[in-house]
Amino acid sequence: MNTLTAFFDWLLTTSLRTSILTLLVLGVQFMLRRQLSARARYALWLPVLIVLLTPVFPESRWSLENVFRAETAPLLPLPMLTEALIFDAVSEPITPPPAPIDWAKIGLQVWFGISLALWGFISFSFIQTLRRFKSTRLPISDELSEKVAQIAREVGLSRTPRVWTSAAIQSPAVTGLLQPILLLPALFERHFTAAESRLILKHELTHLKRHDLPLNALLCLLMALHWFNPLLWIAFYKARLDREAACDAQVLENAPPQRRVEYGHALLKAETAFAPLQLSLGFVGLFQRGVALRSRIQSIASHHQPHPAMKLITLASISLLTFLGITRAEEPFNVIGKAEFRPGDSIRITNVQRADDFLTVTADYELASESEATIALYITATKGDGRSKTAETQSKTITKGKGTVTLHHPAISEGMPHISFYPPKGGRVFGGVYFGTAAEAAASQKMEWSMTKAPVAPKNPLAAKLKAIILPHVAFTNATLEEAIEFIRLKSRDLDSATTDAAQKGVNIILKESAQKTTAKITLHLKDVPLGELLRYVTELSQTKFQMTPFAILITGISEPEVKPATATARAVPVAAKNEIILPQVEFQEATLDEAISFIRIKSRDADPAKQGVNILLKPGGGANAKITLSLKNVPVNEALRYIAELTGHKLSGEAGTYIIAPMK
Numbered sequence: 001m002n003t004l005t006a007f008f009d010w011l012l013t014t015s016l017r018t019s020i021l022t023l024l025v026l027g028v029q030f031m032l033r034r035q036l037s038a039r040a041r042y043a044l045w046l047p048v049l050i051v052l053l054t055p056v057f058p059e060s061r062w063s064l065e066n067v068f069r070a071e072t073a074p075l076l077p078l079p080m081l082t083e084a085l086i087f088d089a090v091s092e093p094i095t096p097p098p099a100p101i102d103w104a105k106i107g108l109q110v111w112f113g114i115s116l117a118l119w120g121f122i123s124f125s126f127i128q129t130l131r132r133f134k135s136t137r138l139p140i141s142d143e144l145s146e147k148v149a150q151i152a153r154e155v156g157l158s159r160t161p162r163v164w165t166s167a168a169i170q171s172p173a174v175t176g177l178l179q180p181i182l183l184l185p186a187l188f189e190r191h192f193t194a195a196e197s198r199l200i201l202k203h204e205l206t207h208l209k210r211h212d213l214p215l216n217a218l219l220c221l222l223m224a225l226h227w228f229n230p231l232l233w234i235a236f237y238k239a240r241l242d243r244e245a246a247c248d249a250q251v252l253e254n255a256p257p258q259r260r261v262e263y264g265h266a267l268l269k270a271e272t273a274f275a276p277l278q279l280s281l282g283f284v285g286l287f288q289r290g291v292a293l294r295s296r297i298q299s300i301a302s303h304h305q306p307h308p309a310m311k312l313i314t315l316a317s318i319s320l321l322t323f324l325g326i327t328r329a330e331e332p333f334n335v336i337g338k339a340e341f342r343p344g345d346s347i348r349i350t351n352v353q354r355a356d357d358f359l360t361v362t363a364d365y366e367l368a369s370e371s372e373a374t375i376a377l378y379i380t381a382t383k384g385d386g387r388s389k390t391a392e393t394q395s396k397t398i399t400k401g402k403g404t405v406t407l408h409h410p411a412i413s414e415g416m417p418h419i420s421f422y423p424p425k426g427g428r429v430f431g432g433v434y435f436g437t438a439a440e441a442a443a444s445q446k447m448e449w450s451m452t453k454a455p456v457a458p459k460n461p462l463a464a465k466l467k468a469i470i471l472p473h474v475a476f477t478n479a480t481l482e483e484a485i486e487f488i489r490l491k492s493r494d495l496d497s498a499t500t501d502a503a504q505k506g507v508n509i510i511l512k513e514s515a516q517k518t519t520a521k522i523t524l525h526l527k528d529v530p531l532g533e534l535l536r537y538v539t540e541l542s543q544t545k546f547q548m549t550p551f552a553i554l555i556t557g558i559s560e561p562e563v564k565p566a567t568a569t570a571r572a573v574p575v576a577a578k579n580e581i582i583l584p585q586v587e588f589q590e591a592t593l594d595e596a597i598s599f600i601r602i603k604s605r606d607a608d609p610a611k612q613g614v615n616i617l618l619k620p621g622g623g624a625n626a627k628i629t630l631s632l633k634n635v636p637v638n639e640a641l642r643y644i645a646e647l648t649g650h651k652l653s654g655e656a657g658t659y660i661i662a663p664m665k
Contacts, residue, residue, distance in 0.1 A: 008108045010055070015229045018051050021325045022235040028317055037306045038245035038299060040314040045239040047318060051325035052222050060327040111228065119224040126283075130175065136166045138186055148182065151201050155209045171270065173283040174204050177214055183283070196266035199259070203251050207284045210250070212243060216284050243284075245296055252300065264297050337416065337434035337441030340451040344368025345431045347375070347419050350404075352435070359409040361435075363419055366402045369430070373398055374422045377407035380434075381415040382443065397424055416444045420451070462548055465507055466532030469495050474529060478521040481542040485509050485555065488538070489631065492531055501634075503584055507531065507553060508632045510643055514557030515544040551639045552632060554646070581608050586632040586640050593618065593648050596628050597661070600644070604637050614659060616641065621650075621663030 025044050029036065036044075140163050152160040161180040165188065173183045182204055189197060207213065219236050226232045252260055333352045341347070344366065351362040359377070367373055376395035393408040407419065417440065420432025429451050434444035471491055476484055493506030520542045526534065539546045539555060547554045583603050588596055597616050605613030614637050626648040632640060638652070638659065645652040645661050653660045 004112070005104075005108060008111060011111075011225060013057075014052055014054070015226050015232065017057075017325055018048050018226075018235070019229060019231040021048050021051055021321060022231050024321060024324070025235070026238070028321075032310075032313070035306060035310050036314065037310070038242065038249040040306070040310065042239070042242040042246035043314060043318060044321070045235070045242065047321035047325050048235055048239075049218075050322050052226075054326045057326055057328045059329065060323075063324070063327040063329045114227055115224050118227055119221070122220055122224065129283075132168050133164055133166050133183060136168045137164045138166060140165050140184075141189070144184075144189060147198065148201060148205075151198065152205050155202060155205050157205060157209055161205070161208060172200055172204055174207050174213060175283045177217060180208050180213060191269065192266060193262075195259075195262050196269070199251060199263045199266055200270070203247055204284075206247050206250050210247065212247070212284050216240075241295075245299055248296060248300060260300050264300050267297055267300075333437060334435055335438045335441040337436065337444035338418075338447060339433040341421075341431035341433075342369040342452050345421060347421075347431075347433045349419065349433065349435055354412075357410075357412060359412055359417060360406065361409075361417075361419060362404065362406045364402070364404050365398065367398055367400050367421065370421075370423070371400045372424045373430075374424050375405055375407070375419060376422060377409050377417070377419050379409065379413050379415040379417050380444075381413055395422075416440050418444070462507060462551070462553070463532075465492070465496065465498075466535070466548070466553075467530055468498055469507075469531040471495065471529050471531065471534060472527065474524065474526045474534060476522045476524050476538075478523055481515060481518055481520070481522065481538070481544065481555075482511065484522050484538050484542070485511055488531070488534065504634045506633070508551060508635065509553045509555065510630060510632075510647070512554065512556045512560070512647060513626070514560045515542075515555045517557070518542050518544055549639075551635045552643065554643075581614065581637045583607055583635055583637060583640055584633065586630060586635060588628045588630040590627045590629060593626060593628065593644070593650075593661075596630075596644050597641075600637065600640060607637075615657060616659045616661065619660065619662040 025048060028044060029041055144165075145163065148163055149160045161174065161176075161182045163182045163184065165184045165186050167186040169183045169185050171185065172188065175181050175183060182201075185191075192200065219239065223233065223236050248263070252263060255263075333354045334349055336349070339347075345368055346366045348364045349361060350364060353360040359379075361377055363375075365375055367375075374395050375398050378394065391408075391410050393410065396405050396407065398405065409417070416434050417436045418432050418434040420429045422429055431451055435441060436444075469492055474487075476487075479487075489506060489509055496505040496507075499505045522538055522541045524537060524541065526537070529537075535546050535553060543558055544555055545558050545560075547556065581604050583600070584607070586599075586603075588599070591599070597618055601613055601616055605611055608614075628644060628647050630643060630647065632643070635643075638654075641659050641661065642652045644650075649664055650661045651664050653662070
């Protein structure tokens, strides 16, 4: 998962949490509307901001999510592919179904595009508005400059902000993060009395003292990120209203009734004298209109001292809302994954205790299929050698019947925990249940094997390799077929972890002359692709086809008929020659037919325990001048000769213990 996708997932989760939290905050404000002070109402939005900025939500058993989380039902086993199906899927080209629409990717792109456009529009509009103010600003009087400096000292500012007056400024406001600016309309001093103008200036400078400008910029950024959430638009709007009311309360703190009347008159006068900023996303201003303004004036006129206990209630509400917002439910460790038993056998997990360094599980069991067994707790590792380290506390010998067992795993590793039945003296599992977190349980469902059936040997080991070897990354750009096949040969040997014998790793791939004639170029980019699927894509793009033979992949021209095994050869060749003489490596580069046959004769004697080798008869005819390029490992002599015959337009037969290579008629 790339960084942007992970960020988008976190953003959606955060947006949902803050939507619920917004409703809770609005509910608290409504229930306590007569008791809450303006500053307390504004402070109640702090949990919403904290949740919006929390990168990781910690787990807690007291999280509100635990109330709404439904009990996770046991997952049902996925249908398993049989070996026959696997063989058919590899040997016959299958047209893949059209890829489903990736709505998550589309949603990510839409969100990112709109967020970027919205933030760009906000920034551009703010800069343009500020430039217009700067280009039309007027000089300020010494009296106004002195008044601003005096009020700045009163509110506790360390330095006096710059002051701009302009006819383009619609209403008093402050802006600027690094260098705050006080914006005043050109007729500001004419429209207000000295007392009213003083209160308005104090309001604006109090915004600077309360650091409302950087907080406003942060809200603008969050609004651009969460543009799709209407509840957060409401939350941001309400927070700005409460911010202004809180600033009013601080300006009028301990003020006599007369000053409150003057402040109310100043707000009403400003409503008729000035228009509010049309684009205020980058500005913090004084004035509002309509219901919002009437609500502020009513709050100023009906001011009352809140009960002392309300401070404690407000603090408790903020703490509780923050806790509910940032905590998530604990991940359950007993989600059931893959489960499979013989008739009469069962394991039921009753308790799971898990920490970073141990796992203890209690389970009820019933054993009916065997008189004795070992019940064990293991973790099937998803990295490493596939099994975790063992200890005596992980297993217990049980007898036929019912019982309860507690097993302790002393070392947790990354993987899928399970409790399973094993034969008492060791052997293959014959039943068990996987469990763990939801992710671990889901991972166990993807295992395509049966715990209660004996493993079926693949009909063709090559088919198993085509499915089991996964290439983590494949990138071709205008590659030739020969280049792609050579890459696949090398990677199949490097990634063949299931084969212990180094000489047998990888797959043999034979490129026939009809396939070598293709001029198609291959361009593809894949991740985590099975070898069989990669070969299918490569042959489709190169306008060739591949066929699986017992010991090699044969790539031919798309119009060339299928190559069928030479059954007559198998009947006529002596048993020793067919089954015992294995050539460890056959490597030809532009070799003639005579050179290839001579090589096989010599190597067959070296590989024959009796040092006799095989007899090979080459009948005269066409194709003798063909060039052979071939790379095989651990292939029987008769198969090596059959491939050589195919590549040179000959057929292979057997007669009286001798291989006969003759031109095709």
